[in-house]
Amino acid sequence: MTDAPDDESIHSHKFVVQRFDGPEEFHLDPRARVDEWLVRLDQLRQMVEEWVQADASEGFSVHPARPVKMLEELMIKFHVPEAEMPAFTVRSGSRELAFFRPNALWVVGANGRVDIITPTSAPMLVDTSQPFTRPVRWVLYGGRATAQGAMFTRSRLVDLLHEQ
Amino acid sequence: MSVFLDIVEQHSITDVAFEVAIIAAYGANDDAAFDRAFAARELNDQAYFLFLFTRLEGEIDAAFERLVANKSVGPWADVRAWQVWRDRDRVDLMAKVELLLEKGRRECEELRSFHKARNLIAHGDQWKTKFAIPAVAQRMHDLVSAFVTV
Numbered sequence: 020m021t022d023a024p025d026d027e028s029i030h031s032h033k034f035v036v037q038r039f040d041g042p043e044e045f046h047l048d049p050r051a052r053v054d055e056w057l058v059r060l061d062q063l064r065q066m067v068e069e070w071v072q073a074d075a076s077e078g079f080s081v082h083p084a085r086p087v088k089m090l091e092e093l094m095i096k097f098h099v100p101e102a103e104m105p106a107f108t109v110r111s112g113s114r115e116l117a118f119f120r121p122n123a124l125w126v127v128g129a130n131g132r133v134d135i136i137t138p139t140s141a142p143m144l145v146d147t148s149q150p151f152t153r154p155v156r157w158v159l160y161g162g163r164a165t166a167q168g169a170m171f172t173r174s175r176l177v178d179l180l181h182e183q
Numbered sequence: 184m185s186v187f188l189d190i191v192e193q194h195s196i197t198d199v200a201f202e203v204a205i206i207a208a209y210g211a212n213d214d215a216a217f218d219r220a221f222a223a224r225e226l227n228d229q230a231y232f233l234f235l236f237t238r239l240e241g242e243i244d245a246a247f248e249r250l251v252a253n254k255s256v257g258p259w260a261d262v263r264a265w266q267v268w269r270d271r272d273r274v275d276l277m278a279k280v281e282l283l284l285e286k287g288r289r290e291c292e293e294l295r296s297f298h299k300a301r302n303l304i305a306h307g308d309q310w311k312t313k314f315a316i317p318a319v320a321q322r323m324h325d326l327v328s329a330f331v332t333v
Contacts, residue, residue, distance in 0.1 A: 092311055118209065125312050127232065127300045128319035134221075136209045141202040145315040149289070160317040161198060167188065168317055 047150055049097045053089070056124040056131055057102060059146065059155055063133065064107050067119070070173040071109060071180075079116070079180060082108050087121050109180060116183045119144075135159075138183050144171055185327075186238045191320035194231045198316075201227060228314040229304055235320055236301040239294075240276065242327045247279040250332040283330040290326050297323070 064081065071079035086103035094101070104121035115138075122132040122143070129145035142161035145168075148154065157171040159179075169175055201224035208216035247268075254265035268274065277298060284291040297319070300312070 123313040127296065127312060127314045128322055129315040132313060132315055136205060138206065138210065141205045143315065145318050147318060158318065160315065161195065161202070167191075167321065 049093045050099045052124060052150060053094065053099055053102055055151060057104065059131065060105050060121055060133070062155070063119070063144075063157065064105060067107070067109065067176065070176055073173065077177065077180075078111050080110050082110060084108050084118060084120075089121070089124070091123060091125050093125055109176075111180070111183075116180045133157075135179070137179065140179075140182070142179075185324045186242075187235060187320040187324040187327075190231065190235055190238065191317050194227075194316050194320075197227055197231075198224065225313060228316050231316050232314050232319060233301065233304060235316070235323060236297065239297065239323050239327070242323075242330075243276060243279050243283065246283050246327070246330040246332050247274070250282060250330075253333050283332065284326075290329055293322060294326055 068081040071077065071081055084106040087106050089102040089104045093099070106118070106120050108115050108119070109117045118136040120134045120136060122134050124131045126132045126145065130148055130150055131146045133144040135142050135144060140161070142159055144157045144159055146155055147158050148156045158168040159171045159175055160168045201220055204220035204223070205217065208214075208220050251265055251268045255262045255269060259266075277295060280291060280294050280298075284294070300314075
């Protein structure tokens with residue numbers, strides 16, 4: 020089990036990266052960025068699933084939720100078709116403890132953002148890595164985490180779930 | 184602490200109000216209220232981004248003045264190019280940035296994207312891109328620390 024996807028996972032996908040003149044966010048092919056974002060979201064769900072399964076005595080489980088529609092400004096501009104971002108919940112028995120809801124890929128200050136809604140807080144996960152780089156660096160902000168953020172680890176997730 | 188991290192502390196206090204509304208809407212399974220609460224949170228983020236950017240501009244101006252002062256000491260033949268910049272009222276912000284950080288480096292491009300975001304909001308564009316305000320504040324803090332003024 021790892022805290023984040025390994026370096027090799029990025030190489031298993033054939034990303035077509037094109038260069039554009041202009042602002043930074045135009046440098047990479049938006050379609051490839053969307054594809055890579057959806058891969059990261061799947062990997063996030065897998066990582067959380069591994070974490071909650073690591074200790075069966077906790078009784079946590081991961082369940083798919085209704086996907087979130089994705090049609091961002093650059094997708095419209097570059098005719099990238101609408102996509103669906105995978106969402107999921109973490110439960111204890113039938114009780115929902117956390118809803119992981121992808122928010123957006125193109126986020127000022129981050130390489131993607133996922134909101135977490137729990138019964139008592141609504142923190143966010145942001146990927147602070149650069150596009151198309153590994154390892155992914157999910158940082159938890161808000162809720163009871165510090166304003167400066169904290170790396171998203173298994174223990175941080177378990178703390179969040181135990182707070183509910 | 185820096186001014187950016189002070190501001191993000193303030194942001195986190197205000198963000199609680201939107202967090203409460205989001206939790207309540209989600210608990211009530213009220214999609215419309217849920218979307219409204221997120222939209223309100225995003226507007227608050229936009230306001231705080233502008234606030235952060237004003238402090239960033241101040242830090243850029245101060246660092247640029249230090250750079251020009253440091254580079255303007257010595258024989259005229261050596262410093263004349265730098266003296267051109269002294270006491271100029273209107274120097275493009277990104278020109279200052281490119282003198283403080285190596286053009287083309289990631290840090291310089293990050294500041295350019297912040298500048299673009301600021302212009303889009305300040306000029307009233309219907310701009311839908313989202314913010315991660317605590318991460319923006321941390322990056323602004325780090326970028327200002329990377330300015331080269333000697």
